Amino acid sequence: MDGQHRFWQRALRFLSLGIPSGNVPSALADGEHSFQQEMWLRTLRKEQQKKQIDMSMSLDEVTFMIIDMETTGFSPQHGDEILAMAAAKTVRGAVKETYYTLVCPEKAIPLHISALTGITAKDVQYAPRLHEAMRSFLSFISGGVMIGYHIGHDLSFLNHFLWTHYRTKWAARFFDMQPIVEMVQRRWFPTLDDALGHYGISCERRHTADGDVWAMAELWAQLLAELKRNNIETLYDLYSALGKR
Known part of the structure; x- marks a missing residue:
């Protein structure tokens, strides 16, 4: 090393x-x-x-980092790679700052992934490699609570990178947005499209990291309002409510 x-x-x-x-x-x-x-x-x-975070903090006081990654597949352990990373720093549901980068992969981008995401070999030709892009991404999201729809996918790629290169894993707080939507609506929302459609949120650039992050930011703003109406006002309240599902 x-x-x-x-x-x-x-x-x-x-x-x-x-x-x-x-x-x-x-x-x-x-x-x-x-x-x-x-x-x-x-x-x-x-x-x-x-940004010292404790369980008694009001949700209005917490900086939530909404994140999304576009990847070549679902399994970093089998060689799938990150193509793009985006994040939005939000407070009280309002976007304060955003981050976006393409990532140049080690292998060719599969044609079906280019068709889905719009990312081609030409787009990433001069993009940073993952080790460089991840440095700026980690700097941006530090100090907040990470949140995303099906965030387990993003975490698997983040943790694979951290473990492969530095023998560590992501240790900060995070939430998956899907169970929060299902908790307040009392019904199943298997995809981000289902949740966006229910709340009337359009996403013209779906399956792009930055486009999805902006759509999730709108969704999160509405969810925060609903959580308050349900007397869920602190991180402790949110963890407790999710634990009862």
């Missing part, structure tokens, strides 16, 4: 474990990380300090 990988392995472990910021520099002070890496780590620490 080279110095670059050692730095990232240790940095991600410290962040996932919530090591106080004062302890991190001494733990990493072995001269193997660059100035840019130190600045990145410092930024993540500041974000975590500003």
